[in-house]
Amino acid sequence: MKRRDFLKNTVVTGTAGVLFDACAPPGSDQIIPILIPEEEFIPGVEEFHPTNCVECPGGCGLLARKMDGRLVKIEGNPAHPISRGASCARGQALPQAMYHPDRVRGPLIREGARGAGQWRNVSWDDAIERLVSELAAVQEDPNNTLAFLTGALRGHRLDMVRRFTSTLEATRHLVHEPFGDGAVLRAHALTTGVEEFFAYDLENANYLVTVGASVLDASRSPVRFGRGVGHLRQGRPGRRGKLVAVQPRLSTTAAAADEWLPARPGSEASLVLALAHVILRDELYDTGFIENRTSGFEEFRARVLADFDPELVAGMAGVSVETLERVATEMAMYGPTIVVAGDAAVTGPRGLGTAVAVDHLNALLGGFGKKGGIFFNQDPPFSEWPSLETVVPAPEALFANLTKESDASSGIRALLISDTNPVHTLPSSAGIDSFLSEIPFVACFTSFVDDTAQMADLILPESTPFERFDDDVPSPSVGIPVATLSAPMFSRPLYDTMSMPDVLLRVAAGLGGTVAEAFPWASYEEALRAAWSGLHAASRGSVAESTERRFWTRALAAGGWWDEDVALNADCLTSDGLYRFELPALESIGLDMTAAGDTSRFTLYVYPSTAFGDGRSAHLPFLQELADPMTSVRWGSVVELNASTASELNISDGDLVEITSDTGSLRVRAQVTQGLRPDVVALSAGQGHGEYGRYARGRGVNPFSLLQATTGSDLSEAPLQATTVRIIKIEETS
């Protein structure tokens, strides 16, 4: 019978196919694969190489597991004070960044129009030659300026850039970091004189209040805060701390919290001051601290008692008076208490006010310098690089402002970009596209052709942390001086890549003159050693060795240097050394927020994604495949709506909706939730890349395209919860 024959064949071929898949193992019949000439390794024997994580400000120290000459896994460095052997989802996915199929494998020069994505491979010599000539050209005309745009760099990468920008004539160092928490730093500076993230002694705290800051998912240091909160909860037998989250959306942090206060966006500052009001009214504050170590308390008390009665605030914030009273009392009674501000809450017009109010609340509770309280970072005693008679550099400025300046780009002839992706994470209204297009020469240091690199003329492929020398000073830290150090774990990079500082060294040499003199090192490694010699000289801390050479090797092997024995300190660096109850910053805060008049408009709340942060991890398949902790969405994005809102708009789970703001609109599937204020819709940052490798390209939507760029502010470039949007249903779920 025909059918039988036919089937028999299909069976056999099919079977063969199945078996082929089944039995086909990676590797060939040759024995060569287990013999790598340069890198001797023993099959089946694991090596661990210390390295550092650059995905988020956390600055974890990691161990890279190397087997059969390949990087196969990331683990936390058990000795490292920040990670303590743990790591987050993003850290775990890092090996995929190194072996990503779409990595830039060599320097590229643009062919054809900008953004067309046509590139020509060139050698490093040619690339650097091009770079040098462009920069030299810029230097010739005094009206020209050169701009170096970076993310929030840390460690000596930052120092290299600063040194570079300050040695070159008319050069500006611009910074762009979508979730930079600039306001928090400014607030710290105003109140304590320390312009750095505080170190929190979570392990010994009993009460933690986060104002906007999703400390457990994406912002700052999820690993450090995760460990801290875990310890605060169950680390001490018979003593369980409490976590309270103040934010409009039930984030992973709020979900993990014991109590969630869904305050109206923008009302956080008032809410915090209302808590302060209760504490002041009932005189629950830490008198000792207030009297001896603060200034301007009376004015502050007067202001708060006068203006921020819970009765008034409650209505505006949408949190009941009882709750405010209770939480305030608990904070005072069951301390030590820590209050942390961050993310959306510290952006926009009231951002700085919120951050300052939070500092004041901490001060009221006497949190500074107390066990289970707040301490200040201590910098590792690096030795200074040879000082140089510099042209005074223009202060670091926010990128967004520059793009808005009328004749912004006119002066700028060349732009170098590193460790940031403004085209993706700047509000489109900031006019970044036109800005870039007006600049004659744009060069990008990057491992991937992302949204920004797509607009560049020259792409200088960056090595991954596993292929380069690097160091890092984590911030927020844990109060002790910590410096992370990582060395390449391969004898040569996987591809023809070079790390940014090394490129700068070669460019400097190329430019010659004072610039060359400013960079007397042959390699970034040398530069690092020069700086790290200071740690050796200090002869304390985790690595103490007789000779500088042995110190260096030990430090490389240990993955860094830290000093656990140093005494924690919280001495304010203000003029009088006292904590300053700064008032002017609170002016912006009022109770003028009435219920939104136009009920058809909702506040758009943009938050960093657990898996992608601001989007820089979106190119890794492991993270794209990861179901979001709160929305369970994979490989895309959803907009969250409160159930009641959804029913009003007759939107149900999975419907396609259109979100329109004054500056743009986008279409995305809706997800109905109970974990969100009815007057708010929430979109996660990170997705919606136009260009960032095959896994990120065209996945989900980018909320930044809806935001209204703030100008003038030198603290944040986009208000993450001040934009209002309309929502209409486009189509039913299928």
Next chain:
Amino acid sequence: MPTWGMSIDLDRCDGCEACVVACRAENNVAPAGPEQAAIGRAVEWMRVERHVEGEFPNVRTRFVPVLCVHCDDAPCVSVCPVSATYENPEGLNAQIHPRCIGTRACAQACPYTVRYFNWGTPKWDAPLEQTINPDVAVRWKGIMEKCTFCVQRIRRAKDEAREDDRPIADGDVQPACAQACPAEAIVFGDLDDPESAVSKLSESPRAERPLEELGTGPRVFYLKEGDWRGSVGPQSSD
């Protein structure tokens, strides 16, 4: 001979999903890709389930990391017609890939839904296959796979212990998930050793074994969320 078990402290767990990716990376679990993941074919030996109760603003949420609980009396073992899944002397419920014929009976029988099927051939876009962990087999299409309690790490730990000829100590073995967890919510060890951290935790009043009523005898147990009572009393800044 140890009996391996795990405790997961739901009070510490904050749903960061570090364990999920750590498990993927350690055990060569290939991403299913957007299309397949969308129709429920994503493989996650370790996944974090979310339970949201209540209505705005009084919402309570629990994160529950779910992995194979390595039952003492496993429903999956008895239904397999070819004994491709079995319980080893150390209490691991193992899937022997070359033996599996893909009836998926075990998956259907598992009350925890933690057994995964290779619907198609796992894909690694070159050169991503470079990240494959040589200690763990790469599965192929048509077979089941599941959490192994990182048996390859157990094997290594034993090897080292045997090398310097000592018994394997508590903490020698850490599965990828436990190792990655920032909140230190996951503790792994020998349930037979009364001194091991995990068996101490198993005594905790907060300890509850998932679906114990089914008589599966899970070796993974959860420490349920504690409630905050102001019981600690006013703290002096000691």
Next chain:
Amino acid sequence: MLRPRHGLSDLIFIVRNKSRSNEFLLSFDGKCCKVLHQYCIGWLARAIAVAISGSVVNSSMTREYSTRQLLPSLILLLLGCMLFTGCSKAGASPDQPIAFSHRIHVENQIDCSYCHDYYEDYDVAGMPPVATCVDCHSLMFEEEPTADLEKIFEFADAGTEIPWVRLYELPKYTHFSHKWHVRAELDCQTCHGDIGTSDRAVQHMVYNMDWCMTCHEEQAASVDCLTCHK
């Protein structure tokens, strides 16, 4: 507890394996090997082997094989031979890039560990890089240069390794530690046959689970699946 007894075995081995047990199979052996050398291809060989090993493994405890058990195997085997052409590497002795003689090296009192330097300390025995060859041979002025010796230096100069063709390969889903097998004081011959006394490397046998299990049981080594399966 039920212990699965089944492995992807290789055809030839089963046949030879039987050849050791009684002579009915010897003739069978002869035929098959010929057939295979002419026709059989790796993957299908495995497919068939599954069937055969199945019927073999059934009685792996009593090492006897009845005609009845072999019948399905034979049918499958022939089917395979008819459908596919190619050549099985199993049991064969492929031409190596260099005619290397273990005998000579052994006779010169060169210890296994000199070339296979991981064999008693690690999971793999290890293969010598070309450098190791050069080290010795460049010192032996009195040995008359042969074509093969020249090749060594050619490879060395080209900076490439010698592409030895692999004789023994375990499935990727098994974990094997050379170290512990050496420390268990097994003779090299048990697994590698008379390699030490031969001029040409011939695959002594193809390891299949049946064979491993038998030895493990005799030696009272662990027979838990997870000992070897990963």
Next chain:
Amino acid sequence: MLLAVIAFGGFQWAHQLKEGLIVAGMNQPVYWGLYLTNYVFFIGISHAGTLISAILRLTDAEWRRPITRAAEAITVFALLMGTSNVLWHLGRPELIYIPMLHPQPLSPLIWDVACISVYLMGSITYLYLPLIPDLALLRDRSPRLRWLYRWLSLGWQGTPKQHKLLERAIGFMAVAIIPIAVSVHTVVSWVFAMTLVPMWHSAIFGPYFVVGAIFSGIAALLIAMAILRKAFHLEPFFRPIHFNNLGLLMLTMACLWLYFTFAEHMTVWYGNEPDEVAVLNSRLSGAFSTPFWTMITCCFVIPLCILSFKRTRTIIGTVIASCAVLIGMWLERFIIVISSASYPRSEFMHDGGLYSPALVEIALTAAQFACFALLYIVFAKLFPLVSIWEIKEGDQTELEAELTGTAEARL
């Protein structure tokens, strides 16, 4: 026509073999889909013949004589179709023989393999034995294929001794086949009932499945009879009385089936165990409500309305009812397999995908029904679908010429 459908099915299967089950619609947690549904369904159908004819034979119901063979044929082919589903269902069909080589006796699937293979053997013999005398008849009368009939009829001469022997054998088989048949479907049900899955883990699953099986079996038989009656002009043999009686039998079964269904769901509803109730709700009002209520209508309402009244219990009526029942029973299998699988213990599976069959599954299902029909027709072409000698035996006055005439007319 049929061949085309089958060929397409085969092609789809080849595709599935190459790509793996990724081309099918199943997912996590619905690991079992259409293939298992068909498997259970066809095995159910298979109860038509053997069980019915055996029971009737033992109870010596005279009216059964013409219909027994038609029934037994259904059994054999349905079984073949049913078991073939295992091939599509397995992740690695190339290893399908392993369960025979290294069975794991604790597994219900192994019990299944055992029972069904026995049942298949049994029912083939049971189909074959009564066929022998007719084969002999054909050997002597048929114009062609005599060699085949000669070979098959094993030199039957119709001597009293042979008759005695045959009667004994048939009698024995009839007795033996009933427990086997019952056991088969019980075991099939145990494949589900032995798990802890909500609404599978139920004690009455065994009898429930058996009843359902007989129910659908009768329906299949009725339809087959009706078609053959038209196709081969068997009006003299398949008389309204048969349809009437079988109709009544089916009615009883319908009531019995409803009783079981009700009992099954009642206990769950009253027990109110959250995970089980989740499944129940999905059937009563949720994702599976449409198939569920269709099933109730097809399996009970329609048969009841048609079959309770003598006036409507005509041939047409019974056939309509039977079609309804077949659809209903298929839906029942579908609901049982899929709905339970779709709602695992909530605490551990939050976002499970709902199941919708893919092209390959539908194609293969169609191919099976086509193949079933094809086999049946071929069988009908080659062998007398009416047990000539039994009828003879039953009614001596019947004119032999007429029989053989029709027989020859057919060949």
